[in-house]
Amino acid sequence: MAEETGQEKTEEPTAKRLRDAREKGDVPRSKELTTTFLLFAAVAAAFIFGSQVVNAMVGLMRFNLSLDKATIADPSQMIIHFVSSMIDGFLSLWGLFALLVAAAVIGPIALGGWNFSGQALQPKGSRINPLSGIKRMFSLNALTELLKGMAKFLLVGAVAVGVLLWDRPEIASLAKQSVNQAMAHAVDIIIWSFLLMSAAMILIALVDVPFQIYSYTKKLKMTLQEVKDEMKNTEGKPEVKGRIRQMQREISRRRMMKEVPEADVVITNPTHYSVAIRYDQSRGNAPIVVSKGADFLALKIREIAEEHEVPILASPALARALYHATEEGQEVPLGLYKSVAQVLAYVYQLRRYRQRLDEKPEPLSEEDIEIPEALRVDPDE
Structure with missing residues (x-):
């Protein structure tokens, strides 16, 4: 519309335009915010359930490495053994899974809110059109995603190198400890290192969230003519006019009172x-x-x-x-x-x-x- 009329999109999107975009499944989203939620959920799960999971895994290893010859030779016993191991493994990981699922749900809706649109599921020819795909590859959004990817790689990589250098003495000391002590110490090092690397994603998310809001608003901006046409079409509907008259009567009534x-x-x-x-x-x-x-x-x-x-x-x-x-x-x-x-x-x-x-x-x-x-x-x- 802006290209056809030669007008620039200078007007902020109206409530109707925002509502129509939402009905089409078009809401602001931040992949980096979702990733940050998932990483910190994993860290929280490791802190809360880490020792429980390690003990369960140690128990499973002992259980599966201490089979006698008769059990190994009996297929039915091996099936029972396998099913039992799977159940024990799942029960030891259910807390971690629950936190990750919660983060996977909360992360995407933290920006833009919950939204389900059937229109977004409908097939569109532009999605399989090679020309549209090439256009998307060389768009500003693609360049932005490339820069974000590079920034994530450099930032998280720098933090990872720093963490390894910082923990080098503790990592070297693992060889001098008993197996149980070394495993517990290694898990502790891994959890704290993962926390520091995850914290680096906060910086990416703090930049990406405002950018996504800005991009979304800019995409939905309207020309002055589009705003006028929308007002004309909206106010021309009988139900809208009736609602406006009702609101006017209510305002007048409150003023009279x-x-x-x-x-x-x-x-x-x-x-x-x-x-x-x-x-x-x-x-x-x-x-x-x-x-x-x-x-x-x-x-x-x-x-x-x-x-x-x-x-x-x-x-x-x-x-x-x-x-x-x-x-x-x-x-x-x-x-x-x-x-x-x-x-x-x-x-x-x-x-x-x-x-x-x-x-x-x-x-x-x-x-x-x-x-x-x-x-x-x-x-x-």
């Missing part, structure tokens, strides 16, 4: 509607509908109002009129100024009474609130 505690009064039709009104006297503008809702949302508005001690006034006719004539954040319609002013005046008087600054006001009844006929809404609507 945050405004309720700041309202001066909540006007309700106790069974259907709730409208929260706020009036900023310092600005002198018309009262504003900060939140409104029907049914469940209306109940939620009333609950929040009660929780924050916002006055609630039941006026079904005014609640219906405000609900159908306004939207959240809008000023009260001119025709309902007087009706809302009556409610706010009553609320302010009630507030002064609670502060013991004024006498208790007369209750405001439904008949006292004047609503223009043009703005009245039938209860069935």
